[in-house]
Amino acid sequence: MTSEKNALLDIKDLSFTYRRTHKHALNSITLNIEKGEFIAILGRSGAGKSTFILTLNGLIPHFIKGDFEGSVLIDGVSTSGRSVAEISGEVGIIFQDFESQLFSTSVELEIAFGLENTGVEYEEIKTRIDKYLNLAGLSGFNLKEPALLSGGQKQRLAIAAVLAMEPLLVCLDEPTTDLDPEGKSSVFKLLDTIRKDRNRAIVAVEHETDELMGADRCIVIDSGKIVIDGPPEEIFRDISKIETLGIMPPQLAVLAQTLGAGNPFKNADDAYVYFTSNGFHLDTLRIQQIINEDKRFESSNGEQILNMEGVTFFYENEKSPVLDNIDLSICRGEIIAIAGKNGSGKTTLVKQINGLLKSTSGKIAIDGKDISTYSHLDLVQKAGFVFQNPDYQIFSETVEDEVAFTPKLLSLSEDEIRKRVSDSLQAVGLEENRKDDPFVLTKGQRQRIAVASVLAAKSDIIILDEPTTGLDYIELTGMMNLLLKLNSEGHTIIMVTHSMHVITKYARRLIIMQDGKIAFDGKTRDGMKNEKLLKECHIKLPEVVKLSSMLGHTLLNIDEFKSAIIKR
Amino acid sequence: MNYFLYTDRDCIVTRLDPRTKLFILLVFFILSLLFENPVFNAVIILITLSHAALGKCLDRLSVVWKLMVIITLFSVIIWTFSIKGITPLWGFTSVESILYGLSAALQINSIIVAGVIFLSTTRNEDIGLGLIELGVPYRLGFAFTTALRLVPTFVGTTVTVIQAQRSRGFDPFTGSIVERIKKFVPLLGPVFLSTLRNADTLSRALESRGFARTEKRTQYRSLKAGTGDLIANIIAALLLAFALFLKFEGYGKLEGIIK
Numbered sequence: 099m100t101s102e103k104n105a106l107l108d109i110k111d112l113s114f115t116y117r118r119t120h121k122h123a124l125n126s127i128t129l130n131i132e133k134g135e136f137i138a139i140l141g142r143s144g145a146g147k148s149t150f151i152l153t154l155n156g157l158i159p160h161f162i163k164g165d166f167e168g169s170v171l172i173d174g175v176s177t178s179g180r181s182v183a184e185i186s187g188e189v190g191i192i193f194q195d196f197e198s199q200l201f202s203t204s205v206e207l208e209i210a211f212g213l214e215n216t217g218v219e220y221e222e223i224k225t226r227i228d229k230y231l232n233l234a235g236l237s238g239f240n241l242k243e244p245a246l247l248s249g250g251q252k253q254r255l256a257i258a259a260v261l262a263m264e265p266l267l268v269c270l271d272e273p274t275t276d277l278d279p280e281g282k283s284s285v286f287k288l289l290d291t292i293r294k295d296r297n298r299a300i301v302a303v304e305h306e307t308d309e310l311m312g313a314d315r316c317i318v319i320d321s322g323k324i325v326i327d328g329p330p331e332e333i334f335r336d337i338s339k340i341e342t343l344g345i346m347p348p349q350l351a352v353l354a355q356t357l358g359a360g361n362p363f364k365n366a367d368d369a370y371v372y373f374t375s376n377g378f379h380l381d382t383l384r385i386q387q388i389i390n391e392d393k394r395f396e397s398s399n400g401e402q403i404l405n406m407e408g409v410t411f412f413y414e415n416e417k418s419p420v421l422d423n424i425d426l427s428i429c430r431g432e433i434i435a436i437a438g439k440n441g442s443g444k445t446t447l448v449k450q451i452n453g454l455l456k457s458t459s460g461k462i463a464i465d466g467k468d469i470s471t472y473s474h475l476d477l478v479q480k481a482g483f484v485f486q487n488p489d490y491q492i493f494s495e496t497v498e499d500e501v502a503f504t505p506k507l508l509s510l511s512e513d514e515i516r517k518r519v520s521d522s523l524q525a526v527g528l529e530e531n532r533k534d535d536p537f538v539l540t541k542g543q544r545q546r547i548a549v550a551s552v553l554a555a556k557s558d559i560i561i562l563d564e565p566t567t568g569l570d571y572i573e574l575t576g577m578m579n580l581l582l583k584l585n586s587e588g589h590t591i592i593m594v595t596h597s598m599h600v601i602t603k604y605a606r607r608l609i610i611m612q613d614g615k616i617a618f619d620g621k622t623r624d625g626m627k628n629e630k631l632l633k634e635c636h637i638k639l640p641e642v643v644k645l646s647s648m649l650g651h652t653l654l655n656i657d658e659f660k661s662a663i664i665k666r
Numbered sequence: 667m668n669y670f671l672y673t674d675r676d677c678i679v680t681r682l683d684p685r686t687k688l689f690i691l692l693v694f695f696i697l698s699l700l701f702e703n704p705v706f707n708a709v710i711i712l713i714t715l716s717h718a719a720l721g722k723c724l725d726r727l728s729v730v731w732k733l734m735v736i737i738t739l740f741s742v743i744i745w746t747f748s749i750k751g752i753t754p755l756w757g758f759t760s761v762e763s764i765l766y767g768l769s770a771a772l773q774i775n776s777i778i779v780a781g782v783i784f785l786s787t788t789r790n791e792d793i794g795l796g797l798i799e800l801g802v803p804y805r806l807g808f809a810f811t812t813a814l815r816l817v818p819t820f821v822g823t824t825v826t827v828i829q830a831q832r833s834r835g836f837d838p839f840t841g842s843i844v845e846r847i848k849k850f851v852p853l854l855g856p857v858f859l860s861t862l863r864n865a866d867t868l869s870r871a872l873e874s875r876g877f878a879r880t881e882k883r884t885q886y887r888s889l890k891a892g893t894g895d896l897i898a899n900i901i902a903a904l905l906l907a908f909a910l911f912l913k914f915e916g917y918g919k920l921e922g923i924i925k
Contacts, residue, residue, distance in 0.1 A: 489863075
């Protein structure tokens with residue numbers, strides 16, 4: 099390394115242990131980051147990624163206390179002697195939770211806040227507001243209330259507010275995790291734009307590996323240590339190693355490995371050229387088999403369990419309906435994904451099923467009986483709901499109390515309660531944690547507690563709102579396998595999700611919502627053929643699906659694709 | 667859902683300087699507490715309501731009208747039983763005690779209305795700015811407006827937590843009042859935890875954007891008091907002076923209360 103000049107960021111032997119814990123959250127990290135680099139940080143939940151980000155602007159050790167060793171130098175100056183506010187001019191941080199990091203009542207005041215704090219004069223603040231709103235694609239939004247923006251716009255505003263302070267280093271902690279596909283792609287687009295300024299470096303913690311192929315370096319952190327540091331085409335060559343570290347491998351990397359292509363493909367076009375010019379084909383017999391499996395699965399569904407007729411829903415004081423004349427029929431044993439833009443009515447739709455929201459007009463029946471004829475407790479046993487954020491519902495001191503909550507409300511016998519708690523905890527793989535305080539468990543485990551609570555009520559229909567948000571690859575796979583198992587035992591599963599991975603790998607039936615209406619309802623495979631609608635709903639086709647359609651077929655995921663490859 | 671009271675509407679009241687609005691709020695508070703006579707208090711609440719109409723925020727009262735009805739009922743009931751007057755009605759109630767309860771209800775309600783007008787017509791930053799211009803330290807002013815800002819977030823979280831519990835068969839809206847209150851207690855756990863978590867992210871975001879870094883903080887928004895403010899202040903001051911005059915001349919009392 100040519101180091102007559104200081105590296106932008108110079109970290110030496112950095113270790114950190116949170117107060118009242120014994121394990122190193124970060125363990126002797128040494129790292130240099132140069133100007134102009136775009137670095138992706140990867141790793142499983144709890145690996146230390148967020149902790150690492152927090153050390154970069156001094157929030158650790160100044161704001162969050164603990165045992166701090168080693169040094170973090172920014173442009174040659176240590177963070178330890180300076181306050182977070184002082185460092186804020188050089189290092190900016192954007193957090194995952196875009197709701198809580200915006201606090202102003204207008205877009206321009208949000209941008210102005212940091213500049214006011216650093217004593218920038220009025221005229222300059224004005225110039226920068228225009229410049230950075232323009233960069234973030236928010237020109238003309240100056241006087242809008244941040245609360246009224248979409249998720250993607252909010253996160254871009256948070257990024258613009260940090261960029262306006264013109265820091266040397268921009269850090270992002272899972273900036274796209276809570277966003278819908280449209281928001282995600284708009285944030286990635288913005289990141290691409292800011293990379294062009296070569297005086298700055300970007301460090302981003304990200305789960306969307308498919309989007310990271312353009313990064314300069316990928317750094318994988320595990321148990322507080324840097325275990326891999328290299329360009330993406332290099333690190334995604336060893337798929338099995340990536341998977342054991344809790345990271346979802348990019349589909350095109352898996353494909354490249356299967357085809358023996360050396361470096362991962364950059365995009366579907368790239369893969370297409372390699373695939374066709376090296377004598378690979380898709381086996382039409384195998385594809386016919388896959389399509390037959392679809393049909394077989396469809397005919398194996400049981401009798402109708404849920405029926406909606408003409409369901410319309412208005413929020414109080416609002417003129418346009420959130421749900422507009424919905425007709426929907428669902429059979430026992432189905433596994434369904436509901437997709438669509440934020441605000442298209444997905445969550446509102448599923449909240450009708452268990453009576454959380456009451457339709458303005460229309461009929462909803464479960465097992466042939468109108469849901470208004472069920473008592474509240476009966477309805478809970480028919481349809482259970484797992485909220486996106488398990489922390490909204492967990493309040494007991496132990497895991498088993500939490501799971502026993504609904505059975506107790508149902509006034510079941512002691513023995514029955516004990517049995518249901520054991521069965522449910524076993525189903526979600528948390529028997530060993532039954533005496534633990536839910537608060538100390540990981541997000542993935544808390545999500546499982548929420549599912550166990552619904553299982554304990556023996557709900558026929560299990561509704562999940564964004565069940566995989568914020569889970570790492572291992573947790574995600576665990577959660578989805580759990581749902582598949584429950585499905586095979588007869589539960590009907592309805593998931594509201596943005597994840598194309600979840601939709602294409604696990605859902606047999608896909609419903610796409612658009613402006614309060616059902617825009618598509620059918621086999622997931624057929625849904626993937628409806629490119630116009632998918633585009634309108636900002637649902638991005640996975641690269642493997644794109645590749646398969648270039649080859650004249652519709653294969654949903656890498657497993658299907660791999661099984662159909664033949665070489666002539 | 668948006669639980670913020672403030673909406674960006676252009677009108678005479680919204681355009682006023684926050685310091686003027688703070689003064690008007692103070693005048694309404696004093697007026698509301700000055701008189702015992704329900705007729706006087708009815709006039710005062712009418713003045714506050716017409717101020718609300720002027721500020722185009724009558725619709726914002728929809729958030730609090732239930733509360734206002736409950737306060738009126740409670741106030742009338744409690745005062746009817748706890749105060750005695752000279753004109754018996756039936757049983758141990760009296761005309762004066764009912765009037766007194768009504769008057770107290772009007773007082774509290776006009777304070778609420780004045781508060782809602784203030785919050786619906788003043789940008790959160792402007793409240794802070796006004797306080798700072800009036801000599802309140804920056805950090806304190808900021809803390810105050812941040813607390814105001816967190817209220818709607820808190821309400822939103824509570825709604826979600828109640829839904830989450832309802833979907834598990836728990837229904838906090840059934841049973842007697844005591845039972846309902848008892849049921850609400852466990853809900854506070856997740857509500858507070860989520861709110862604390864949000865507040866934690868907020869404070870990290872504030873620090874990361876250089877909160878209170880130097881004493882020499884610049885202001886992008888500046889306050890400009892104009893002729894409108896002068897007129898509004900004079901009207902409010904005259905109103906207050908007139909009311910004080912009436913009070914000291916002995917008007918606005920409620921006769922016939924046995925103390």
